Amino acid sequence: MTDFDFDLFVIGAGSGGVRASRIAASHGARVAVAEEFRVGGTCVIRGCVPKKLLVYASHFAHELQDTANYGWTIGEATFDWAKLRDFVASDVDRLERAYTSTLDSNKVEHFHERATVAGPNTVRLASGREVTARVILIAVGAWPVLPEIDGVEHCITSNEVFHLPELPKRIVIQGAGYIALEFAGVFNALGSHVTVVNRSDKILRSYDHDLTDRLLPILQARGIEFAFNRPIGRVEKQADGSLLVHAGEGEPIPADVVLVATGRKPKTDGLGLEGVGITLGHNGEIPVDEYGQTACPSIYAVGDVTDRVQLTPVAIREGHAFADTVFGNMPRSTAYDCIPSAVFTQPPIASVGLTEQQARAVHGHVKVFTSDFRPMMNMFAAKAERGFYKLVVDPASDRVLGVHLLGPDAAEVLQAAAIAVKAGLTKAQFDATVALHPSMAEELVLMR
Structure with a gap:
């Protein structure tokens, strides 16, 4: 028992905040979370998840053009934006219910209103109620930046x-x-x-x-x-x-x-952090140490609001590490090297590790191996788009420093390659791996 209403109060129920709440509760903490919009945060509600669904839907436009080459005869195709939009919205609703269920099943109390910091151990809700907590976690994410222009x-x-x-x-x-x-x-x-x-x-x-x-x-x-x-x-x-x-x-x-x-900037305006001795960065970000602790010892921050790496998996890792450190007696931090990323352009690209330019700046001389090829699935397409894979290698250690892919399913291929880069595997170990044929991924072990 403590003199506080909760052991942990989380402001923001996005990916990082929900993970931190769940893990802290599993360690026995009494947890509450406040969310002024919808449970799930940017990624689930208005970011990577609904956007990826739109990407999947838009792929059909290209594939329908190539159906004749596959042997299919299809009648006139029409597209209904409202139907797609509403389907995506319904899936967002489903995911919000799932995230809310996660909080409920872990006995995390949630407030559907805005919360601000009123003191080192005090949160003020929009209703005027003040709640105390031994630890406060800021996980409010980031917000799109609009230019100062007429119109x-x-x-x-x-x-x-x-x-x-x-x-x-x-x-x-x-x-x-x-x-x-x-x-x-x-x-x-x-x-x-x-x-x-x-x-x-x-x-x-x-x-x-x-x-x-x-x-x-x-x-x-x-x-x-x-x-x-x-x-x-x-x-x-x-x-x-x-x-x-x-x-x-x-x-x-x-x-x-x-x-x-x-671009996006941390959503810290009006949060009350200056009142507890936290000086925000030039972009509005919250400065934290390796464990997510701010200048106010009882207040921590994770995710996009810290403006370190604005990626959902990073926020989740930070939230988990915070909960283990503060409530699980298992101090650990998040590693920011070898974070894979993808851009779901059409075609997509994906990367992990150092770019060639970054590697040269760090290591001086590097070896570069490339494969420029036409993916088999593109043989059916009217446009002869080519794929491109690239390995950046340290010649002294033979370690693969970076993997960069352009082509269909680049993100799916990269995830396994990211494990290899994170593990510090060498180009010789890539070469010693038998190719999976026929596939695009086999290009990763065939570059000479």
Whole structure:
């Protein structure tokens, strides 16, 4: 028994917060969580899960074009945006119920209202009620950033894109990161005219240049237009309800929807952290140590709100490690090396470890092995898109430092390769592995 209402109070019921709540409760802690929107957080409600469902649906547009080569004769195909949108929404509802059930089954009390920090051990709910806890965990995630431009009120973000009343005939997407390009691929496949505008001439800047250099022309060949070095300056609403996008030099771009996907920042505004001695970073992030502890010893933070690595699996790992450390007497931190990532463009790319440029900066000389091939499944397609695999190797130790893939199912192939990179396996060990034929993955062990 303690003098607090709870041992742990979690602000935010996303992936990191729910995992931390469940594990802390399993260690015997009395846990409560507050969520001002919906249980599940960004990934489940308005992020990677519903977006991946849209990606799957949009794949059919390409595959239907190639059915004749497979021997199928299919009548006229039509697409119903409302049916897809509503199906995705229903699955989000299902997942929210599942996450809520997880909290209930672990006896975690949950409050469906906003919570802020009122003191080192005190949380204030939107209703005015104050609750005390020995430990407070901040897991509120991040929020899309909107530019300060005229007409920004006519733009949407990735939060709203899943609820469009109809499929836009023309969509302008600002940004060239993973969110922008994934939605560009979805809407392009579903039949929208897509224009990507970006303030620079680079896409997916954190990925290996060999992947992005090959991906860009494929996206262009699929019909996505790119307007580089053209940041949006103004969005003007027309009398008929359409939009006119003024972006850098050149003619204004007509659109029905303008999606801004230029990044996300920690959702710490108004959270009350400054009042307990926590100074936020330049992007609003919460500084923490390796165990997630802030400058206030009783307050911790995990996930996107710390702005270390904004990925759902990382938030889950951090939440689990926090609970084990604070409530399970098993101190441990999260490792941030060799984190695999994927971009579900069409085709997708996936990477783990160091890019060639990063490896050269660290190791000086490196060996690079590549495979440029046409995936067997693309033999049926009208467009002769090629796949590309790349290994970056340290010549001194023969260790594989990075694996970078472009092609169908790149993310599925990469997961196993990520285990090898994390384990420190060598190129010789890759070479000694018998190929699984015929497959795309066999290219990983055939590079010489």
